[in-house]
Amino acid sequence: MTVTQGRAAESGRAVPLPPGRLHIGGQWLPAADGRTAPILDPATGVELTRVAVAGPVDVDRAVTAARKAFDDGPWARMTPRERGRKLWRVADLLRARATEFARLESLDVGKPLAFTTTVDIPTVIDTFEYYAGLMAGLEGATRATAAPSFAYTRREPIGVVAAITPFNFPAILSATKLAPALAAGNTVVHKPAPETPLSALLFAELLAEAGLPDGVYNLITGDGPAGAALVAHPGVDKIAFTGSSAVGARVAAQAAATLKQVTVELGGKGANIIFADADLSAAIETAVGAFVFNTGQFCMSGSRVLVQRPVYQEVVEALGAAAAHVPVGDPFAEGVVVGPMAGPLHLAKVVSFLDEAASSGAQVIGGQRPDGPGFFIRPAVLPHVAQDSPLVQEEVFGPVVTVQPFDSEEEAIRLANGTRYGLSAGLQTRDVSRAHRVAAALNAGIVWVNGWALLDPAMPFGGTGASGYGRENGPEGLNAYLRTKSVVVNLA
Incomplete structure (x- = not known):
């Protein structure tokens, strides 16, 4: 699909748009109830396209696909270096389509093209490459114990991650969650902001092209109720949320009911x-x-x-x-x-x-x-x-x-x-x-x-107080998507 309305077409710089459907278990699907919503060009107010609005049935389908891919699929069982190679491939594909990504991000969010070209998309590429590189050194540790034993730790993926991303930096703040979550061996259900989902739709294309198994990355577009259903879903193991402090507090409270792990990067007043x-x-x-x-x-x-x-x-x-x-x-x-x-x-x-x-x-x-x-x-x-x-x-x-x-x-x-x-x-x-x-x-x-x-990507960021908790970027960002298991072998 190509933009035929608004300034992009008027200026002769039409931008190809990705399919406005959900991406679940490796398939592009409409919402179960057929709902769609408009995406507006913020520079003109003109409708660019329409995207699917996920409902509870769609959320359940996406979580089920991610759960199956984690429990039964190869992704979590690959060696870290194998997953790292997939992420290197994602970065290569992003670099090859950097101009398309930059134009789409400018069109969707209203960012100056000069910035999406020199800041946003290069940062996304760097983030995937950074976490791909960390995979060469992902390891546990042996520990000395008082008892006669061989004791060591394993660093393992958490499970199904719900990544909920905001409207202001759709590509960058998706990458800060997707790259470490996937590198660690988790599967993901991603819900971008309802106003700016277009780069996420393009991510789905690229991750599939890079060879990620079906169900490892699932994309649901839609509004607040879809996000709430995702946070409440018992099949989700971790929530990674970026957004306002008010919504972040509700997300953390709702996730606590099912004891999900949570990181929330929220508002600021720098x-x-x-x-x-x-x-x-x-x-x-x-x-x-x-x-x-x-x-x-x-x-x-x-x-x-x-x-x-x-x-x-x-x-x-x-x-x-x-x-x-x-x-x-x-x-x-x-x-x-x-x-x-x-x-x-x-x-x-x-x-x-x-x-x-x-x-x-x-x-x-x-x-x-x-x-x-x-x-x-x-x-x-x-x-x-x-x-x-x-x-x-x-x-x-x-x-x-x-x-x-x-x-x-x-x-x-x-x-x-x-x-x-x-x-x-x-x-x-x-x-x-x-x-x-x-x-x-x-x-x-x-x-x-x-x-x-x-x-x-090497430097962590995150907040305290109303700005949330947890860190993104750096090794700390990877640690947020790993759990530690201790193994103790009795040698007596």
């Missing part, structure tokens, strides 16, 4: 601290990128900037000027930095935050809605926002940044740690001792010094 001794030009550039990247739809966004008072006004003015000149528009257009929000509900949420701030007397620099179709909004800078403001305490999830002054290092740390979130943070300074001291004091799963969003 503080970016700019000290007066920082390279201000670089720090301001970093701060702008940290809050407008991916149209602010980034759980690790630098949505709060804390600035030491001697340079506060200079930074506020620079951020306001930058917000007015960030290129906003068609993700397929050259030079665009900020595309549309992923959908109308996400746009409405950001607008409501800004409207409430303006009505309460706050200064809002930027934040206008451009004329024309699509779900666009310009970046917004809000200086002098109080610590107890919803703009500081709640995740806006859009291109909006608050700017607060501070005097001392201790005050900066207190303000940075003064929310219920603990996912990401950063600081800009020339003082090496301060960099290490403040990084240690910040309540965050990942801290960047003199930069932002410096991510790599």
Whole structure:
């Protein structure tokens, strides 16, 4: 299928669309009740295609297929290196179709094509290659015991994994779950966000082409009830969820009823601290990128900037000027930095935050809605926002940044740690001792010094508090999909 509506066709850059069906047990199937839902182009609001909406019957079929593939199939019984070779093959296929993947991701999410081409899809490829490489060293350990015995540990897959992924980084955040889960020998039922399922449909094609046995990867598209049915299903052994803190809390509570293992990577309210001794030009550039990247739809966004008072006004003015000149528009257009929000509900949420701030007397620099179709909004800078403001305490999830002054290092740390979130943070300074001291004091799963969003498949990330628990990426990400078994052989 090829897009024949909207800007992709109008610009002469039609994007092939994968089949909008469920992928269960190696077969492409419609939903059992025939339901479908539209997928919209966020840059125009035009319908791109329709995809199947899974119901309870479909969820059960997918879990049953994954269960059978795990219990009876070869995947979990392959050597780690054999599975690693399959993942290398996935990476090769992704590289061969990187342009198609990048265009599809831009079309589906509204990301600028320049970013999906240079960031999103290369990261997906790197992630599969990273976990493929780890398979060469997957091993247990022998242990000395007091009794005469030969004792050792085995690292084994958990079973059936339900991977539930969000709308903002569909390809990357699918890879951070699928690559380690599959490398470890698990089977997967994947439910992407209902707004942005297209790259997951393409993943299903590639994983089958790479030679994964039927039922090892199963894909169900649909809305919240499908996700709830998946979380509750007794045939699922582990939940890996990325999404909002509110939904993540419900997922964890529901999974506890059947004692499933759970990792949840949730919302954030990242503080970016700019000290007066920082390279201000670089720090301001970093701060702008940290809050407008991916149209602010980034759980690790630098949505709060804390600035030491001697340079506060200079930074506020620079951020306001930058917000007015960030290129906003068609993700397929050259030079665009900020595309549309992923959908109308996400746009409405950001607008409501800004409207409430303006009505309460706050200064809002930027934040206008451009004329024309699509779900666009310009970046917004809000200086002098109080610590107890919803703009500081709640995740806006859009291109909006608050700017607060501070005097001392201790005050900066207190303000940075003064929310219920603990996912990401950063600081800009020339003082090496301060960099290490403040990084240690910040309540965050990942801290960047003199930069932002410096991510790599080798480096784990995850949160504390309302930002969730568990880690993705790195060896820690693989450990989340393995269980340890001890074997003790009596030698007496």
